[in-house]
Amino acid sequence: MKKTKKIVVIxxxxxxxxxxxxxxxxxxxxxxxxGAKLGLANIxxxxxxxxxxxxxxxxxxxxxxxxxxxxxxxxxxxxxxLSFSGGILSFLLMYLAYYFLKDYFSLIGISIIGAVAHNxxxxxxxxxxxxxxxxxxxxxxxxxLALPTGLGVGLVSFFTLKHLPYSITGGNFNDKKSK
Amino acid sequence: MKITDILTLYDKILIVFVIILxxxxxxxxxxxxxxxxxxxxxxxxxxxxxxxxxxxxxxxSYQEPIIFKVQGPIGVHxxxxxxxxxxxxxxPADDPLKIxxxxxxxxxxxxxxxxxxxxxxxxxxxxxxxxxxxSW
Numbered sequence: 001m002k003k004t005k006k007i008v009v010i011x012x013x014x015x016x017x018x019x020x021x022x023x024x025x026x027x028x029x030x031x032x033x034x035g036a037k038l039g040l041a042n043i044x045x046x047x048x049x050x051x052x053x054x055x056x057x058x059x060x061x062x063x064x065x066x067x068x069x070x071x072x073x074x075x076x077x078x079x080x081x082l083s084f085s086g087g088i089l090s091f092l093l094m095y096l097a098y099y100f101l102k103d104y105f106s107l108i109g110i111s112i113i114g115a116v117a118h119n120x121x122x123x124x125x126x127x128x129x130x131x132x133x134x135x136x137x138x139x140x141x142x143x144x145l146a147l148p149t150g151l152g153v154g155l156v157s158f159f160t161l162k163h164l165p166y167s168i169t170g171g172n173f174n175d176k177k178s179k
Numbered sequence: 180m181k182i183t184d185i186l187t188l189y190d191k192i193l194i195v196f197v198i199i200l201x202x203x204x205x206x207x208x209x210x211x212x213x214x215x216x217x218x219x220x221x222x223x224x225x226x227x228x229x230x231x232x233x234x235x236x237x238x239x240s241y242q243e244p245i246i247f248k249v250q251g252p253i254g255v256h257x258x259x260x261x262x263x264x265x266x267x268x269x270x271p272a273d274d275p276l277k278i279x280x281x282x283x284x285x286x287x288x289x290x291x292x293x294x295x296x297x298x299x300x301x302x303x304x305x306x307x308x309x310x311x312x313x314s315w
Contacts (some may be wrong), residue, residue: 035291074275077253078296101189109190116197125202126293131229132300133293138223147197158185 001052001170009168010048010056017044017064018071033141035122039115039149041068045091046111046157049098061091078129085125090118090159106152107161115146115153220306221288223265225249225258228298237263237303251297259303266302267292 022038029036032047041064048057065087086114096107105113118165119142127135161169182226225233227249235245239258244261244266252272256279263286279294279301291302 010226028281030276030278034278034282072275077275078298079275082295104187104189105193106185106187106190108186109193111192112190112197127296128295128300129295130226130300132226132291132302133292134302135293137289137291140201143197143201143204149193151194153184155185163308 003130005168006052006056009051010060011111011153013044013048013060014067017041018068021064021068029145030078034138035119035126036142036145037149039118039153041087042090042094042118042153043088043148043157043160045094045114046107046153047158047160048093048105049095049110049158050161053153053163054095057095058091059152061143061151082122082125086122088113089097089121093117103107106154107158108151110149111154111157115150116143119143221263221303222306223260224302224304226300227251235260240264247298249297251294251299253296256294256297256299265292265303267294267301271297272296280311 018042024038024040026037029038044064045057045061048060052060065080065084066075067103068075070077072079074080091114094110095119097110101110103135123135123139123142129134145172192203221237222229223233223235223237223315225235232249233247234275239245240260244259246257246259249258250257251271254274256267256271257269259266260270261267264284265286266284267279268284270277271282274280274294274296279292281300282290285292285301285303288305291300
């Protein structure tokens, strides 16, 4: 991928991530399990991991979290640290899973790994702040909820990548099973 | 294209593993708390940071609701104890997610109401329980 094209793709993914972050807040999943969310922004992370390398995908995640918190007015507050820890850990695990276990897991499996990692990181970060072990009560509920949301996110990423033109994917995404 | 065409064998193993893991984690609290025993008295504990700031006997709330306020770094929480149940009636306006308010009522041991930005946590504890809420 050319440098200019790469910059354009990165910025597109960041803005998509910001919009998805906003859309996500319309679904009050926190009423079901406190702290739960759809994780739509993970679609963008997954696409970035598949299309771009580590550095560019990492940029997408960092900028999404930082800009998202700036827009929501939560930059450098506790909410920012929570989404930062969740975002970074889930990104790292998804990256590792994608590059080392790509032959075993589809994007759905990788997205579930990311969702579970995100929940675990956030609960752990929250535990360090409120210093109450009772918060782990919600972890199994969140992990269970991460399955359907992770599945949905994985499917969306899969079909988005499948329909992206070759000029953007540059053949980086090869769909082994459908061939 | 069906979903089964996309899912690999390892995906399915991962899904089953996650389900089993979360079910096991789900059952651990039940093992400790069991059902609610006859004549048990619930106590509400309010903790901020690692400091216990308030203890309320829930039984007192049957006559009339107990409403009190807790001050935190980002604002004031209004907490309501009513008919043996507890909720955060109003979260501070500066709390962007208001998760504590969305949690709603809790009426037994196990669930916990948290407000992470204010490092506030509220939970119910049974007086005749052998273990305290912190030990699991």
